Amino acid sequence: MVILDSCLSTLQNNSKSSMLTMFLRHSDVIPLTGGLYLSLVEELGERKIIDIVLGCLDSMPNMPVPFGDDVSAVDIGRGRLAVIKTDMLVGKTDVPPGMSLRQAARKAVVMNISDLAAKGVQPIAVLASIGVPRGLNDKDIEQVGKGLNEGAREYNAYILGGDTNEASDLVISCAAFGICEKRYLMKRSGAKPGDVVAVTGSFGKTASGLKILLEKLSAPPKIKRELVDAVLMPRARLKEGLALAQTRTVTASIDSSDGLAWSLHEISRASNVGFLLDELPVAEEAGEFARAHGLDPTELSLYGGEEYELVVTIKPRLWEKAKRAVEQVGATLTKIGLATKERNILLKIEEKTIPVEARGWEHFKTARVKT
DSSP states (O other): OOOGGGGHHHHHTSOHHHHHHHHHHSOSEEEOGGGOEEEOHHHHHHHHHHHHHHTTSOOOTTOSSOTTSSOEEEEEETTEEEEEEEEEEEHHHHOOTTOOHHHHHHHHHHHHHHHHHHHTOOEEEEEEEEEEOTTOOHHHHHHHHHHHHHHHHTTTOEEEEEEEEEOSSOEEEEEEEEEEEGGGOOOSSOOOTTOEEEEESOBSHHHHHHHHHHHOOOOOHHHHHHHHHHHHSOOOOHHHHHHHHHHTOEEEEEEOTTOHHHHHHHHHHHHTOEEEEOOOOBOHHHHHHHHHHTOOHHHHHHHOOOOOOEEEEEOGGGHHHHHHHHHHTTOOEEEEEEEESSSOEEEEETTEEEEOOSOOOOTTTSOOSOO
């Protein structure tokens, strides 16, 4: 730690950028005069940074979706909402080795569409702002453009435009837009004790695929492609989200891009419930990969992230209706437990009950994709 008092005279003679550079060279916490402290972003983490920014903002009157949910919305009358989502891809943290520029650009779009899917909203249009590092060529830019278009058209949306600028790393920031009826929007905050908690798909493939790409772990050819493809070509569960929204059986919904465990904790915080899980749908390929390398498949499935499955709570008497609706669009919905009055989140596994920790992907605190 560095005492800021001893640096004040120096800082006063420097520009703001020099001051910031000096701050960032020091440790995570900087003490100030009178016992006050400044925390650097490495200590704060992404979610605390968001909390700080939100604390500075005025809330729009009658916000249809509160701060902290997956999307933002504006009431446009006649029972309809304009729903907006923005998310950013950065090369250093979001693009693993082996991911092409085309795949990275596609992923930047899919990240946004996944959150609309979790709310039951059909995307209509996407804006894309691109930070371009020096050294890329015209073919590289063409690949970025094709990836953006593929990501949008895959879900029947269009790229309408955006912005470009020079940057020190690849940055693709997208904003996705859709319209829905207010009564069909699925928020995070409606779960009740006794509700069924369910997921689309299985878990653990992306965590396994990242270990192949980042740590060079081996896998049999028959499963390697499946695990790596889960990382390089993520897919939003849009048809599942739209089908569930129409049933009005869902009490809370989120996507699992930050990890299944973290997603459950997010619903827990927003809805003031806990969860008792009695099933964890580990992907067959992830289980085989875990056995081959002595890894814990539960760890891979709970805390890996980047899977873009939907995590939902369902009114218990309407569970079969929700399940059928998802099956009718060619997908599956798996019950993994129940919401509880107690706020803790527990998993019953092999005659043991273990706590599900509140951890997953978080910028500034989670190890980066590239070092």
